[in-house]
Structure formats: structure tokens, C-alpha cells
Amino acid sequence: MPRPRVLVLRAPGTNCDEETAYAFERAGAECERVHVNRLAENAALKDRYQILCVPGGFSYGDDIGAGRILATRLQNHLADLVDTFVHGKGDRLVLGICNGMQVLMRLGVLTEDVSAAGGEKPATLTWNNHGRFEDRWVHLATDSNGEENSKCVFLRGIKQMYLPMAHAEGKFVAKSDAVLDELKQAGRLCLRYSQDADSGVQDDLIDFPANPNGADANVAGVCDASGRVFGLMPHPERHIDPTQHPFWTRRTEQPAVGDGLAMFQNAVSWFE
Amino acid sequence: MEDKQVHAGDLIVSLGGRTGRDGIHGATFSSAELTSESESLSGGAVQIGNAITEKMVLDVLMQARDRGLYNAVTDCGAGGFSSAVGEMGEDVGAEVWLDKAPLKYDGLSYTEIWISEAQERMVLAVPREKWDELRELCDSEGVESAVLGEFKPTGQLHLTYHGETVGNVSMEFLHDGRPPVIRDAVYQPPETKTLSLSENASSEHHGESLLKILGSLNVASKHWVIRQYDHEVQGGSVVKPLVGPMCDGPSDAAVVRPLLDSQRGLVISCGMNPHFGDFDTYHMAASAIDEAMRNAVAVGADPSRIAILDNFCWGYTDRPETLGSLVRAAIACHDVAIGLGTPFISGKDSLNNEFSYFDDGGEKQTISIPPSLLISAMGQIEDVSHAITMDAKEAGNVVFLVGGTKDEMGGSHYCLVSDLDGGQVPVMDVPVAKATFAAVHEVIRGRLVRSCHDLSEGGLAVAACEMAMAGGLGMQVDLSVASDQMAIELSDTQWLFSESNSRFLLEAPASAADEIAEIFRKHGVAAAQLGTMQAEPVLSVKGQDGTSTCLEVAMDSAKRAWKKPLDLQ
Numbered sequence: 115m116p117r118p119r120v121l122v123l124r125a126p127g128t129n130c131d132e133e134t135a136y137a138f139e140r141a142g143a144e145c146e147r148v149h150v151n152r153l154a155e156n157a158a159l160k161d162r163y164q165i166l167c168v169p170g171g172f173s174y175g176d177d178i179g180a181g182r183i184l185a186t187r188l189q190n191h192l193a194d195l196v197d198t199f200v201h202g203k204g205d206r207l208v209l210g211i212c213n214g215m216q217v218l219m220r221l222g223v224l225t226e227d228v229s230a231a232g233g234e235k236p237a238t239l240t241w242n243n244h245g246r247f248e249d250r251w252v253h254l255a256t257d258s259n260g261e262e263n264s265k266c267v268f269l270r271g272i273k274q275m276y277l278p279m280a281h282a283e284g285k286f287v288a289k290s291d292a293v294l295d296e297l298k299q300a301g302r303l304c305l306r307y308s309q310d311a312d313s314g315v316q317d318d319l320i321d322f323p324a325n326p327n328g329a330d331a332n333v334a335g336v337c338d339a340s341g342r343v344f345g346l347m348p349h350p351e352r353h354i355d356p357t358q359h360p361f362w363t364r365r366t367e368q369p370a371v372g373d374g375l376a377m378f379q380n381a382v383s384w385f386e
Numbered sequence: 387m388e389d390k391q392v393h394a395g396d397l398i399v400s401l402g403g404r405t406g407r408d409g410i411h412g413a414t415f416s417s418a419e420l421t422s423e424s425e426s427l428s429g430g431a432v433q434i435g436n437a438i439t440e441k442m443v444l445d446v447l448m449q450a451r452d453r454g455l456y457n458a459v460t461d462c463g464a465g466g467f468s469s470a471v472g473e474m475g476e477d478v479g480a481e482v483w484l485d486k487a488p489l490k491y492d493g494l495s496y497t498e499i500w501i502s503e504a505q506e507r508m509v510l511a512v513p514r515e516k517w518d519e520l521r522e523l524c525d526s527e528g529v530e531s532a533v534l535g536e537f538k539p540t541g542q543l544h545l546t547y548h549g550e551t552v553g554n555v556s557m558e559f560l561h562d563g564r565p566p567v568i569r570d571a572v573y574q575p576p577e578t579k580t581l582s583l584s585e586n587a588s589s590e591h592h593g594e595s596l597l598k599i600l601g602s603l604n605v606a607s608k609h610w611v612i613r614q615y616d617h618e619v620q621g622g623s624v625v626k627p628l629v630g631p632m633c634d635g636p637s638d639a640a641v642v643r644p645l646l647d648s649q650r651g652l653v654i655s656c657g658m659n660p661h662f663g664d665f666d667t668y669h670m671a672a673s674a675i676d677e678a679m680r681n682a683v684a685v686g687a688d689p690s691r692i693a694i695l696d697n698f699c700w701g702y703t704d705r706p707e708t709l710g711s712l713v714r715a716a717i718a719c720h721d722v723a724i725g726l727g728t729p730f731i732s733g734k735d736s737l738n739n740e741f742s743y744f745d746d747g748g749e750k751q752t753i754s755i756p757p758s759l760l761i762s763a764m765g766q767i768e769d770v771s772h773a774i775t776m777d778a779k780e781a782g783n784v785v786f787l788v789g790g791t792k793d794e795m796g797g798s799h800y801c802l803v804s805d806l807d808g809g810q811v812p813v814m815d816v817p818v819a820k821a822t823f824a825a826v827h828e829v830i831r832g833r834l835v836r837s838c839h840d841l842s843e844g845g846l847a848v849a850a851c852e853m854a855m856a857g858g859l860g861m862q863v864d865l866s867v868a869s870d871q872m873a874i875e876l877s878d879t880q881w882l883f884s885e886s887n888s889r890f891l892l893e894a895p896a897s898a899a900d901e902i903a904e905i906f907r908k909h910g911v912a913a914a915q916l917g918t919m920q921a922e923p924v925l926s927v928k929g930q931d932g933t934s935t936c937l938e939v940a941m942d943s944a945k946r947a948w949k950k951p952l953d954l955q
Contacts (some may be wrong), residue, residue, distance in 0.1 A: 126442045126528060133621030136646045151526055170619075175438035244955070247614050251633060280616045349618070355646075357624045360633050363775040363837075 115142055116385035118207075121163035122147045123214075125184045130170035130351060134211065137351040138167070140371075141378035150184065154191045165207045165381060166199040168214030170280075170349060180239070180283040181216030188221060196221060200343055207267060207381055208343040212281055215239070215335070215345030227339045230292035237288040237297075237336075239347075243328035247282040250326050251360050252348060254334055255308040255315045257301055265301030266337040267384050268344045268377045274311055275373040276359070277348040279326055279334075284347040286333040294331055305335030305346050350374030390458045392474050394539035396511040398482060399456075400467070401524065401531045402443040403436065403506035405499055406490035421742050439506040446529045447508065455512065455520045462507040467534070468500050470509040472543060476557050479540035484547045486534050496547040511537055569703075573710035576665060579808030581795055587879050592927075592937040595883065596851060598803035599844040600948040605799065607949045609634060624651055624770040625685050630777030634949075635856020638684040638840055639763075641773045651773065653692075653765035655681035659843070659885075661797040663757040665811035667711040670797075671718035671759050672814035676887040678763035679728065679823055680840035684890060686773040686830050687765025689823035694723070695762040696733035701754035703737045711757050712737075719759075725816035726823075728763075774830060776839035778857030778919050783836060784896050785861060785917030787846065787868055788906065789822050789889035793880055799843045800883035812885050818911075819888040825909035826890055832905075834898040841889040847882040847937060849891050850917070851925050855941050855948070860924040863917040866932035871914040878929045878936040893919060 120138045122131050124147050135145040143165065153159055174183035188196050199206045200223045210218035218224050219239050228236040242248055253276055258264030260273030288294040297303050298317070306315045307325040317331050325332045327347075335346030353372035356362050450456055460470040467487070471480050484496045490504070512520055517533070524531040538544075543560055545553035556563075584591075599605055612627045617640075625641035628634055639655035657677030662670035675694065683689050696719060703709045723730055739755040767773055795801055796809035829835050837857070841849040846863075854861040865881050868874070876884070894902055899915055906913035925944070929936035 124445075126445075127438050129441065129619055130621075133646060136621070149527060151528060155526075172438070172441075175436075177438075247616070249613050249616050249618060278618050280618060352618050352621045352623075354621070357643075357770050357773075358618075358621065360626055361629065361631055361775075361777070363625070363629070363773065364631060364777070364779055368771070 116382060118143050118164040118382055118385045119162055120145045120165040120167055121160070122167050122169055123150060123153075124148060125150045125171075125173040125187075127173045127175055128169055128171035128213070130211065130349070134167060134169040134351045137354050137374065137378045138165070138381070140354055140375060142382045143378070150187060150192070153195060157194060160195040160198055164205070164385060165209065168210040168217050169351070170212035170214060173213055173217065176213070181213050181220050185217045185220030188217070196223070200338070204340060204342065206342070207384060209268060209381065210345035211351065212284070212347055212349060215347055216283065218343070218345040223343055224336045224338055224345045225297070228293055228296055230296045231289055234289060236293045237286060239283055240285050240287055241283050242281070242285055242326065243322065247280070248326055249278065249280040250323055251276060251278045252326055252334070253308045253310050253313075253324065254348060255306050255313065257298075257304045257306065257315055259314065264304065265341040266304040266344050267341050268380050269304055270380050272376050272380075274308065275350070275353070276311065277350055277353050277374055279348040281327075281347055284329070285327040286329040286336065288330050297336065298331065300339065302337050302339070303331055303333050304337050304344070306332040307334050308332070350377045392458045392478055392511040392537050393513065394478050394537055396457055396513055396537045397517055397533050398471060398480060398535040398537060399510045399512045399517070399520065399531055400487060400534050401446065401508045401510060402529060403439045403504055404488045404490040404530065405466070405494065405502050405507070406504045407494060407498055407502065408504050410498060410502055435505045442527060442529050443506055443508060446524055446527050449523060450520055453519070453523075455516045455523070456510040457513060458511040460509050462503070462509060464503060466500065466502045466504070466507070467509065471535075472560060474509065474511060475537050475543060476561055478537045479542050479557055480535060481538050481540075481544045481546070482535035484534075484545055484552065486532055488530055488532050496545070496552050500545065500553075509534075569709055570706040571709035571713045572706045573714050574707070581801065581806060581809030583795070583806075583877065583879050585877060589935050589937055592847070592879065592882055593939050595800055595803060596844070596847045596937065596939055597944065597947040599799045599848055600851065600944055601951050602799055602803060603951060605843050605848060605948070606951040607634065607636065608952060609949070610952050610954050621646055625773050625775055629775040630856035631858055635775070635777040636852055638681040638776050639687070641685055641767060641770060643770055649769045649771065651767040651770035653682045653685055653687035653763075653767055655763045655765070656760060657681065657763070658758070658760045659797070660756045660758045661802060662811050663711070665796050667715040667757050668718040669811045669813050670757065671715040672722050673812050673887055674759050674761040675719070675722045675726070675728070676814045676819055677840070677842055678761040679726065679819070680842070680888065680890065682763045682765040683823045683826050684776065684838045684840045686767045688767065689765075689820075689827050690727065692728050692763050692765040693731045694728055694764070696730060697760040697762070698733070698735040698737070699739055699755060699758040700735070700737050701757070702740050708754070715757065715759055722814065722816055726820050772831060772833065774835060774838055776837055776853055776856060778853045778859045778861065778893055779836040781859055781919050781921040782896065783893045783919045784899050784915050785850075785863070785919065786892040786894065786902060786913050787889065787916050788826060788892060788911065788913045789841075790818070790872060790886065790912045791846070791868075791874060791876060791881060791884050791889065792886045793876060794884050794886045795880060798845065798883055798885045799848070800845070800879070812887050814887045821909050822888045822890075822911050825906050825911045826892070828909070829892065829902050829905050834902050835892050835894050837893040839891050841885070841891065843885065845883045845885050846891075847927070851939065851944050853891055853893070854919070854923070854925055855945050857919075858923065860920045860922045860926070860941060861917055862920055863925070863927040864932065865916065865928060865930045865936065867916040868914040869930045872912050881930070882927065882937060
């Protein structure tokens, strides 16, 4: 069993780092929660890790936009680290959850290589349709429909998941239909909100609350062209144990683990 | 738990936000009468919070705690540095160099530095040899820290500003020198007013009353607010505020696992009913404690291991009558806490919540808030997988009513929506409550029960309706069973809507019914198997004659009434 080392990036306002590290550890990884300032002081630290995870929270207070300041800090002071994980030798993984996805979107690493964007920013995350923060459990379907060789490394073999979302700025909006189509054809619109557990991926917009923010094509998560870099708005680390399910008390038998763990296990087993 | 002990020679370290002119006399202001001029006169009393600084301070504090970098810590609350250092140095003495405090901007006097209640500041007692390590930790997390002085074994609180003494007082005088304040408190029991209820109210009347109560603001669904809070952050949530298959049922309490690799859980619940205070603040306070306990016990907390907090909001307490009503509530807190073996571990108060203005005739008018007491309970659950929720689980399961119902309609939501006054306010029988909580806990711990809900605002009718509604089911109830088995004489209206304390509804498989009944008999607690869960989404209640229907409400109309008032866009 491989035991990859995970860098769980902390910044002022990060508040999901502990449970994210717990999820990776449950999946068999070794985790360190490291403050962004420490990485800036010691650039060589990055070589210790195989997985970079940007967890949820409200980094730098989400001042001037969710994830924007942390993304700028990474761009200006840690560009080498970002490049090593995102590109490098193609031997590492990157995961951004909620605020972490917002950071990865601001960095542009999830939406690189989209020719239909014509050199402009292909997509962004903006305010939920109703303009508020929302905490709600949502059904999710994967674009690959449970295939073992799906584009996104983290979603291999996963058909659907039930996870909570908790954000205000999580509505995925593409620059144009052409951009959306190109991403879709490449298998990069890899995680979508769905009507219920069995309804699978739908491109047509589904209604609130199944699609909780009004995202284009019901997009909840996006990966890069290699499938190694993945960002999602819902929180897989909040469904690791069966008692985290919102109505686990209705079940007479409990499953061994929650739906979210498989994503972390996929990340670990990729290093086999 | 380790002792929080300041040692002579420890450095006084401030950590976190800077000191500014916000929050000067905040504590004094929060207990002052408000007028139309408060905003301009006391604007500076309001602290300006900053969540991100708070989180950064917390991150540093947790690491410093785990590395043993300080001997004691106090949050800068009311009174700022003055009360934090004054409290921490009580047994030792302290010398404070006020010019060393990091400031938001220039121009603060030493008095302002000393009493500012600017937020996100902590005061720590740090052993000299640990200071460098703490400072490095703070720097690495971008949190500001500064040495403000030293705990010196002088027994004095000595303040300096650029080397000049600006204050010097003995700790003994500071803490014990003040003569006790003696104020008058009087209590006059209000006149009892009889409440006249119609003897034979119709099923339609009961149905309409139920819908009105469901739509009253204290009972109505709070989903619009709840969903705007991240109530699952840190991954520990086990019982969430919204429960049931549609994630919209009103949970009695929250259960969280603070440590993700442990199955032990904390149970957090509340109790409050200011309407009872219109009758008697003693019974209001007792009922609030009972409600907080009920809610905690309903999800599986062990009633012998619950601690509670009080939060008093009251009117102008220099007025003897107002102080009297506060004293009476405090006496109830004392009596019930001792009776149940449930300690108060902390609390908070906000007094003098009044607003004055001059009316058109030039007469001064004062509006006082009603006496209000919120009780919060914190319980424990050994294994969170034994927690239960209030949503009905399965058609065919039987329903027990636990606890005696009395003619206690005073202050009830039924009276509120019917515009009726008078009657007897619910009274708490402490020994009965204690036995009831123990018995309910025993059947929950024994895993005999599928769901449990406490009876509070709106009584049996609302509790039954909420339970069925949250589970997407219906319920049949027969009041003749309850009145026979419990030998209680009440009208159907009283059975449905009385708000007597220490009562629960339990849902269990029929196969567990005998064992449950036996456990309640053993504890000497009244319990009647008065209902059944059904698939048809209707709450249907038979009256005491055992044949006529005294209440029938479809779940979809109940849910609409319950969600509508706060279903904001």
C-alpha cells in the first residue's frame, strides 16, 4: 500500500484543514497541515509532498472575493510550488475543496488549455443564484458514470455521492457555450449536481435546491486536462463516517464509511 | 484538566488584535437604558469584530496550548486589559506597561488603552523561558504579540506609561474592597385569572389552532437562518439542526464529535419561554431548564452528566419590582440545579434592556423587554451511534406519551394564538422530572426507541405533528388511552395543547412496547401507548370518548403553515 505525503495548505481563515487531513489519513496517506507563510519561508518544503490539498474555509477573510488573496499569494510567492504540483513531471496530485476550489479557479489551473476561450479566462465561480451562503446536502453524479479509467483521478470508479455543500460563491459559470462544450467533451466537467441519487449527469439546468447555486450544466467540480488537478465545491471530507450523513438515524444498518472517503482512497492508490 | 495558574515572574503577553478606541465602556453601555441619543453618545462603546483575526488567534492559541507555552489565558472581554490582568493577577500582583500595547492608531490615552474592549485580544501569562518560542509561533502565523508587563509578587496592580506611574492599587482592595451593594427587591405574585375554555371545541377549531401555532414565530421553521450558517464545519456533526429524510425536521438538540477519531459526543440544546414570565418568573426559569434538559435527553444525552448555562436579559434592575422578578428566577435556577444535580458552569446577563422616549404629551414612556432567560445545556453521549432524532421512522411503530399532562394552559401558545389570558402556568416537579429524564435515557440507551421528541410550545399536538411531518409519515393518536391509563381528567383541548413540563413522545417498534412500558413502571413515570405511525400523511387524534375525531390535519398543510413565516427569499 503506498503512503503518499499530503500537504494540507493552511492560511489565515482556513477552517476545514483538520477534517481534510483526517480524511486523507483514513485513506492511508500521511498528512501535514502547513501554513502558507512557512512554505514561503522555505521553498524546499514542497519536495516533501506528493499531494497538495487546499482545504475549505475563508482564507484571508475572503476579502475582495472568495479565495482571491490566497491565490494571489500563491501566484506571487509560491509560483514554483504551484507549477511543480500542477505541471512538473506529472507525478503529483492537487485537490481543492470549496474555498480551495475557489483558489484553484482564481489561479486558473483547473481551466487551462481551453482553446474556445480565445486566450481569455474560460470560467469563474460567482455568487449563488439566491445571493446567500447555503449549507445543504446535495446529490452528485460523475461524468464518467463510475468508470475505472475516468479522466479525473479522484473520481475513478465513483458513480454518485451524497455530500454537503456550504458556500456563498460557488456557482460555476463558463465564458461561453463553446467553452462549456469543450470542457465537457474532454471529460473535465467531471462532477455535477443531480436531481437524486440515481438520476445521473444532466446537462440541462436542474432546479434549486438540487442544483443549489445555479451552476452552468450543474457543475460541482472540474479537473484539468490531465485529470490530476481537481477542484470541487461540495465537501467530501464531511462524509467520511456514516454518522455524518444527515439522516443516518433512519438506517437500520450503517455502511462502514461515508461516500466521500472513496475520493481520498483514489488519490492514495494512484501512487501504486 | 490542568490548573490555570499564574506564576510570579510570568510575562503579561497580549496576543491578537490591536487596541483601539472601539469598545470603550462597552460593558457599561450594554447595561444602560437606550434612548434616541444612544447611537451618537455611545457609538464608541460598540466593539468592531474581525472574524479572520479571531481565527488566526485561535490557531495560535491551540498550538501554544499543545506546546505548553503559557500558564494561564484570559479573553479580553468587558473591561479589556483592566479586567483580564486584574483577574489573572489577583493572587500575585502585576505591573503593566501601557505604552507597550500595540495600537490601531495613535492618540489613545493610557486610560483608553487600559479599558478598551477592542475584540480578538487575549492576555497570556507566559514563563520567561517560553516567550521566544511563543513569539516565533505568533510571527509564523502572522499574529501580533507583545509583552505588556510582568506578574510581580507585590500584591499590587501597578500601571505605568512611559515609566510614569499612572495607577497603583492593591489587588486585595481591588477584589474585596468594595462594600456589598444592597438593593431592594420585591415580588408580588400576579393575580390569578381563570381561563375559560370551551368544553367541547370542535375538531375544526383544534385544527385551525394547530396551524396557527405552527405558523407562530417561536415554533415556525428556522431553516432560512440555519442554512446560512456552516453547521457542519470541522466534520463533527452527528445530529444536525435539520433532521429527517427531507432534511427539514426541527431537531431537539445538536450532537457533535469534537474528536473525529473518537465516538464520544457532545450534546448541545436550549430552553426558553418568555411567555411564562408574564405569570411567574420562577416557573419560567424552571421550565426553561426543564426544556433544555428535555431536548438534550431526547437525542440521547445522559441526564446525570449535563451542565447548564444561564443567559438573563432583563429590564431595569434598580426598580425593586424588576429586581424582584430577577431574584425569583435566580431562586428557581438554584432550586432546580440542586434538585436535578445539574450544575450551572457559566452564564451571562444583560440588564436594563429598556428604551425611553417622550410621547406627544411630553410624558416619558419606557418600554422594557419581558424577563427572558435562555438556558443552554451541554451533555455527553458515550457513543454517538446511539443518538436518535425526532423524525418519525416507520409506519406501524407505536407511539408513547411520557410524563403527566396537567391543566397548565397559562402562557401556552394555544392561548397566544387564541388571544386568551389567564390560567395556570406550567410548574416543574423536580423529582418527577429527574425520574422521567432517567427513564427516557434508559430506553434510549437500551436502543428500544427509534425517535423521541420533547413536548414544548403547542404541547402534544405540535410535538406529534412535527414528528410525523419530519419523517414524511402520519400519526394516529387516541386520547382515551392516555386519559384511562394515566387517570387524568382534562378536556380534549387541554390534552392537545397544555404545555406541562417533563414530557416526551417516543416512537418504538411494537415488539419493544412491553419492555418500554415496564421500564417506565419501574421508574414510577407515567407513560401511555396512545398512538401509531401510519403511512398516510395525516395527524388524526381521537378524543377521550374513543370514537370522535378531535383533531385532523394533513401533513402538507401543516408543513406549509410551519415553513411559511420565515421562508424568506
